[in-house]
Amino acid sequence: MAILDGKALSEQLIDSVKEKAEKLHPTLAVILVGENPASMAYVRNKKKACERAGIEYREYKFPDNITQESLLQKIKELNEDDSVNGLIVQLPLPEQIYVPEVIRAVAPAKDVDGFHAYNIGKMFLSPEFEDLPPATPLGIVKLLDHYNIPIQGQEVVVVGHSNIVGKPISMMMLNRNATVTTCHIYTKDLSAHTRRADILIVAVGKEKLITADMVKEGAVVVDVGMNRNSEGKLCGDVDFEAVGKKASYITPVPGGVGPMTVAALILNTIRATERQNKV
Numbered sequence: 001m002a003i004l005d006g007k008a009l010s011e012q013l014i015d016s017v018k019e020k021a022e023k024l025h026p027t028l029a030v031i032l033v034g035e036n037p038a039s040m041a042y043v044r045n046k047k048k049a050c051e052r053a054g055i056e057y058r059e060y061k062f063p064d065n066i067t068q069e070s071l072l073q074k075i076k077e078l079n080e081d082d083s084v085n086g087l088i089v090q091l092p093l094p095e096q097i098y099v100p101e102v103i104r105a106v107a108p109a110k111d112v113d114g115f116h117a118y119n120i121g122k123m124f125l126s127p128e129f130e131d132l133p134p135a136t137p138l139g140i141v142k143l144l145d146h147y148n149i150p151i152q153g154q155e156v157v158v159v160g161h162s163n164i165v166g167k168p169i170s171m172m173m174l175n176r177n178a179t180v181t182t183c184h185i186y187t188k189d190l191s192a193h194t195r196r197a198d199i200l201i202v203a204v205g206k207e208k209l210i211t212a213d214m215v216k217e218g219a220v221v222v223d224v225g226m227n228r229n230s231e232g233k234l235c236g237d238v239d240f241e242a243v244g245k246k247a248s249y250i251t252p253v254p255g256g257v258g259p260m261t262v263a264a265l266i267l268n269t270i271r272a273t274e275r276q277n278k279v
């Protein structure tokens with residue numbers, strides 16, 4: 001078993017854009033609502049990555065009781081601000097906010113999280129149209145590519161069908177000519193599917209959902225889940241110890257997909273800035 005080291009690759013990717021950042025002076029604006037500890041930790045990592053890459057980082061903090069109207073107003077302002085190249089609204093948002101409207105409000109050209117329907121729709125066409133793909137799926141593809149893991153013709157099984165991970169990574173795998181199965185909470189016999197996977201990608205949010213008997217010998221296992229176990233430690237959706245013994249490659253949690261998501265956000269910010277400057 002070998003580890004897919006997302007932490008090391010993430011640092012390498014972030015360092016690789018420094019020269020471009022020096023020329024382009026990109027700016028990333030981050031809207032943070034409330035004080036959700038996980039969101040605050042994610043945002044801290046994004047800030048650190050921007051600093052490392054040489055991207056200007058601007059944070060806009062709002063209290064939990066912000067109205068939909070004020071939030072949309074701030075997004076509009078940042079959309080129109082030419083000094084801002086990338087704009088993200090950290091999720092989750094409080095109950096009174098209607099998330100689809102917030103996602104729709106971000107200008108597609110600045111949507112470096114890749115959540116807007118315009119960017120998602122383009123992604124359906126082919127890899128060449130994945131201009132600003134969602135950050136986590138882009139991070140996963142970069143990780144597989146770095147380790148020269150073939151995708152074409154492989155059986156890829158994705159567990160989870162969210163709009164930000166499961167569905168877009170399924171599409172990106174299909175774009176690369178994998179045979180893709182997407183499983184979710186209503187899948188009848190999950191292990192019948194996971195056992196066929198050459199590449200198994202799990203994005204559910206349930207500790208130890210994937211056990212060793214559900215994985216084929218030699219499979220590549222990508223664990224997107226981020227959970228806290230009974231001891232409060234960060235863990236994924238895969239039983240790492242047992243599955244690791246069968247897998248050819250596996251991502252650790254932490255240190256796998258998480259840092260790759262941050263690196264992908266940095267790559268998207270550079271991409272968005274280049275496109276805005278017609279580079």
Ligand code: NAD
Binds near residue numbers: 209
């Ligand atoms: P979500 O929380 O929106 O949805 C969960 C998905 O899992 C759904 O598609 C649901 O149908 C499926 N599911 C639930 N129970 C299941 C079961 N028993 N069997 C099969 N499928 C089941 O999904 P999300 O936002 O993609 O998040 C999933 C996990 O990934 C969470 O732990 C989240 O914290 C983590 N995450 C990590 C990163 C990262 O950068 N590492 C990024 C995004 C999300």
